[in-house]
Structures are given as C-alpha cells and as structure tokens.
Amino acid sequence: MGENVLVVVGTKKGVFVASSDAARKDWKLAGPYCEHWPINHAIVDPSDGTIYAGGGSEWFGPAVWKSTDKGKTWSHSSAGMANAAGEEPIKAVWSLTASPDGTLYAGVQPAALFKSTDGGVNWTEVKGLQQHPTRKDWMPGGAGLILHTIVIDPKDTKRMWVGISSAGVFFTADGGKTWEPRNKGVRADYMPKDQRYPEWGQCVHNFALAAGSSDRLYQQNHCGMYRSDDAGKTWQSIEKGLPSTFGFPSAPHPHDADTVFLLPLNGDSKGRYMPDAKAAVYRSRDAGKTWSDMRKGLPQENAFFGVMRQAMATDGMKKAGVYFGTSGGALFASNDEAESWSTIAEHLPAISSVETATLKA
Amino acid sequence: MDASVYSNREQGGVVNVTLCAPLADLFPGAPRRLKLSAANVNEMVDGLDEQWPGMRDRICDTTPAIRKHMNVFVDGRRAKLATPLNAGADVFVVTAISGG
Numbered sequence: 323m324g325e326n327v328l329v330v331v332g333t334k335k336g337v338f339v340a341s342s343d344a345a346r347k348d349w350k351l352a353g354p355y356c357e358h359w360p361i362n363h364a365i366v367d368p369s370d371g372t373i374y375a376g377g378g379s380e381w382f383g384p385a386v387w388k389s390t391d392k393g394k395t396w397s398h399s400s401a402g403m404a405n406a407a408g409e410e411p412i413k414a415v416w417s418l419t420a421s422p423d424g425t426l427y428a429g430v431q432p433a434a435l436f437k438s439t440d441g442g443v444n445w446t447e448v449k450g451l452q453q454h455p456t457r458k459d460w461m462p463g464g465a466g467l468i469l470h471t472i473v474i475d476p477k478d479t480k481r482m483w484v485g486i487s488s489a490g491v492f493f494t495a496d497g498g499k500t501w502e503p504r505n506k507g508v509r510a511d512y513m514p515k516d517q518r519y520p521e522w523g524q525c526v527h528n529f530a531l532a533a534g535s536s537d538r539l540y541q542q543n544h545c546g547m548y549r550s551d552d553a554g555k556t557w558q559s560i561e562k563g564l565p566s567t568f569g570f571p572s573a574p575h576p577h578d579a580d581t582v583f584l585l586p587l588n589g590d591s592k593g594r595y596m597p598d599a600k601a602a603v604y605r606s607r608d609a610g611k612t613w614s615d616m617r618k619g620l621p622q623e624n625a626f627f628g629v630m631r632q633a634m635a636t637d638g639m640k641k642a643g644v645y646f647g648t649s650g651g652a653l654f655a656s657n658d659e660a661e662s663w664s665t666i667a668e669h670l671p672a673i674s675s676v677e678t679a680t681l682k683a
Numbered sequence: 684m685d686a687s688v689y690s691n692r693e694q695g696g697v698v699n700v701t702l703c704a705p706l707a708d709l710f711p712g713a714p715r716r717l718k719l720s721a722a723n724v725n726e727m728v729d730g731l732d733e734q735w736p737g738m739r740d741r742i743c744d745t746t747p748a749i750r751k752h753m754n755v756f757v758d759g760r761r762a763k764l765a766t767p768l769n770a771g772a773d774v775f776v777v778t779a780i781s782g783g
Contacts, residue, residue: 357705357708357709380751380752381705381741381750381752381753381778381779382705382706382709382740382741382750382753383740383741383744383750385740385741398709398737399737400737400740401736401737401740404745405745406745407745407746407747408746409745411744411745411746412745
C-alpha cells in the first residue's frame, strides 16, 4: 500500500487541495472550495483525513468549514463561537489545531480560544485564557488582536501553547484552565530600550514543537528567530547567519528535532519580501546554530512576495517534503528537504496557509 | 411566487422573504424565495435559523445586529433587527458592497 500526500492551501478566496503520490513530483490541484471565503488557516486532521478551514467573510462573519471527503463536499459552522451581547463580535477564525485527543481548537480575532468536541459543529470558549490578568492590556498587531498559533504536546494534550499578536506566547498545563506567559529572552524592539524583554507583549509570528519533543520549540517572531529547549520558559536567539530578523512561518522537520526551516523576509520596515528579491528557504541541521540558504529552483530575480505565518509546512515522509505559498499566489514544493524546488501552482489567490497530510493510498 | 410558508408564529403576518444567492448557496436546500410569519426582522431571522440552522450567524453578529456588510430591506427601506414587519411585506436579505 502506498502513500498519498495532501497539501491543503488556505487563500484569500477559498481552499485548494493539491495531491500527489509518495514521489511528490506530479501534483493534481483541486478547488477553490468554501464558496470563495477568505481562509486564514486550513488543516488536515491526521487521525482521519478530515479537512478543516477557518476564516472570516466580510459578509457572513467567522466560520470553520469541514470536509470529510478530501474537499468534494463541505459544511460550515460557527455555532457557539460567540462573545457576549454588547461585546466586540468575533470577526474571523485565524488558526486551527486538531488535538490527538479528538478536540478541535480554533483561535479567533479578537484573541480568544474555542474548542469543539464534535468535529467542528459546536464550539465553546476556553475561558481561562480570557481570565488572565494581562488580557485587558493586550495590544493588537498589524492584522488585529489575533490568536494565530495553537501548539499541543501530543504526549500530554493538556499542555498547550498559544501565540497571540502581540501578547506573546502563553502556556497551559491543565487543558486551558490556567495560563502563563512564556516569552523570556524574546525581544520587543518596538518598546523603549529599557523595556525590550517584557514578560509578555512580544509580537510572536509563529512557532512549533520540534519533532518528537515536548520541550523544544522553534519560534519566528517579529523581532528575531528563537529556540526554546524548556517548553518556552526561556528562549535563545537563533538569528545569527540569517539575512534578517524578520519573517512569519517556522516549519520543523517531521523526524529530526535539530532540523528546522525558516523563511526570512528582508525586514520589518523594508517591504517584507524576499531578501534582495531572491527567494530562499533557510535550513538548519543543528537546531539553529548554523543556516544554509536553499534556493535551487526558486525564483532568483524579482521575487517581491511575502510568505505568511501559516504558509510553510513539512510533510511526514521519510525524506521530508517542504512546501510554502506566497502572497502572490505561488505554491512551491520540495521533495528532498529543501535541496531543490518546483512549482505546484503559480497563480492562486494570495496564500495564507499551507498544511499537509500523509494518507494511506 | 410559489413558495412554502415556513414557521407559524402566533404574532406577525406572513411576509415574503428573498435571500441573495451567496447566502442561500451556503445552505443546501434553502430557496431564494420563501414566505414565513414574523412580527419583526429579528423574528424573521429566527424563522430562517429554525429551518436552516446557522443562518442567523451568517446574517447577524452577536452584538446582536445585522452584520456590517449585510443588509435587510423591508419594502425598499433598509431595516434593523427591531424593524416591525407588516403582513405581506417584501423583505430582501442581501450582501452589501465589500471589496477585496
């Protein structure tokens, strides 16, 4: 029995699904799905192949779309995804994560965490996060006050980290009842000089657990790249050797905890596109100590695109595939751990997320 | 217009509701035109949600109010949730201009 790789792509105008066999050379693209809704994050639940897509329509508000047949048919719901009457309504879903325990989590704008135990049909808020004493002072980032990253320890699903722009990383060990900020060592360059390492308030862009680890995290921040080896209690800069301190996604290798892929842009205030307009993914094999620029097959002139926080992913194959999608609608793929690249699609709508699943054929 | 009458609220007459295509398309089986009884726009939205669960969330936010980029017109005038409905009123639920 072979394996199929799905690459699920969230865009400004719906979801696309690319599929290939294990060789990952020939891709078939399907979509757009979800009635052209702006989708911030589309994922595949690895336990059963269900696709979930979270976003928000200017007309119809926030919702999580769901397909159990790889995109052929879809349903949608936001039942229970509500703030109290009189409060600011929820505008959009920004992140989704399927826990190994069967719970589906959604991060929304304004920043809050919801969960569903019936496959995305009904939602309830994880209220402990809102009760954190810092909540009233959280400041929005450029995209608003959004909860955009949800990471769950697969070995103990009560341990979770969330990323909020720009409140920083928060951690719970009790399934969401209580939370603490975990940002020590992470810079906030936009604060006065003597306040650049606050307890919370950092502009986290994205982070993820290293392969097989419950404690090692890789983070791309607005102000630098970081690794933590103690579940986020402390962070060390890993930006030396990279062309800038700015980028959005972080994509750990699926099997090797020392390998991680980042995609630095040229800088916070320089246009936020590829450095020197030449596209490259940066790979570290030693947990961020040294970096290699991986650019074979990627455009090396006039690459004035960005790559958003959820728009790079690895697959689960033995020789890992790496994928990223651009603000210009191009979807790039590597089937050899970023050594060489090809194009799956060139002219999609602006891509906001790329996630993968490896399924039995 | 040949449409079924949905909902039989004790108060409020039967009104003629037209749903824009992008809204109706989100709910398989929902017609573009229907009749239901409702005394005001909020009751009309309740009637729609009873037939097609989730439709309220697409028309209204949790303020509660009609969504910023949705419009409800009653006999040609832009309405709010509290706008009363007279029997025979023509109600249009439409998407407003929104770019991007």
